[in-house]
Amino acid sequence: MEKLDATDIKILGVLQKDSKLTTKEIAKLVNLSPTPVFERQKRLEREGYIKRYTAELDPEKLGCNLIVFCSIKLKQHTKENGFQFMEAINQIDTITNCYNISGDYDFMLKIYVQDMKHYQDFVLNTLGEIDAIGSLHSTFVIGEVKNTRSIPIY
Numbered sequence: 001m002e003k004l005d006a007t008d009i010k011i012l013g014v015l016q017k018d019s020k021l022t023t024k025e026i027a028k029l030v031n032l033s034p035t036p037v038f039e040r041q042k043r044l045e046r047e048g049y050i051k052r053y054t055a056e057l058d059p060e061k062l063g064c065n066l067i068v069f070c071s072i073k074l075k076q077h078t079k080e081n082g083f084q085f086m087e088a089i090n091q092i093d094t095i096t097n098c099y100n101i102s103g104d105y106d107f108m109l110k111i112y113v114q115d116m117k118h119y120q121d122f123v124l125n126t127l128g129e130i131d132a133i134g135s136l137h138s139t140f141v142i143g144e145v146k147n148t149r150s151i152p153i154y
Contacts, residue, residue, distance in 0.1 A: 003047070007032060009153050011040055012049060016150045019053045056149070064112035067141035068119055070127075071105035075134035085132040094122060105137065 004012075010030040014021065021029075027037040044050045059067070074081045085107065089098045097110035113119045119138070127133060 008040060008044060011037060012153050059112050063114050066113050066115055066119060068111045069139040070109040070111055071137040072107040072109065072133055073135045074106045074132050081132035085130060088130045092126060
């Protein structure tokens with residue numbers, strides 16, 4: 001982050017809150033004219049600080065009423081099992097996040113499904129097809145207190 005100055009950090013902060021803003025609107029918020037803001041934003045994209053622009057969708061409006069965190073233990077810690085599992089997970093849209101973790105489990109999945117019946121079907125017919133999985137533990141979200149894709153910018 002040595003290449004980032006205070007204005008770059010402000011631009012990133014503004015874009016994290018609303019990436020749909022125009023260059024002119026961003027410029028006003030960071031007290032700069034539009035052309036330098038445009039150039040800085042393009043540089044931040046080129047250098048990989050900005051990975052992509054996305055729309056945040058409402059899961060409930062799309063019928064995804066249940067969020068499940070699923071902890072996965074592999075059968076064995078082999079290179080083949082790890083790669084097989086990660087390759088399979090990357091093909092499943094129902095899984096929105098997958099983390100390789102330490103502790104009692106090897107991976108943590110965040111899964112959106114319609115309801116408990118759909119989750120049961122998902123476990124049996126989707127995760128059940130991944131041979132590398134030894135066991136799993138499901139945690140069901142009762143209520144969401146905070147959900148953000150924003151990361152702190154120092």
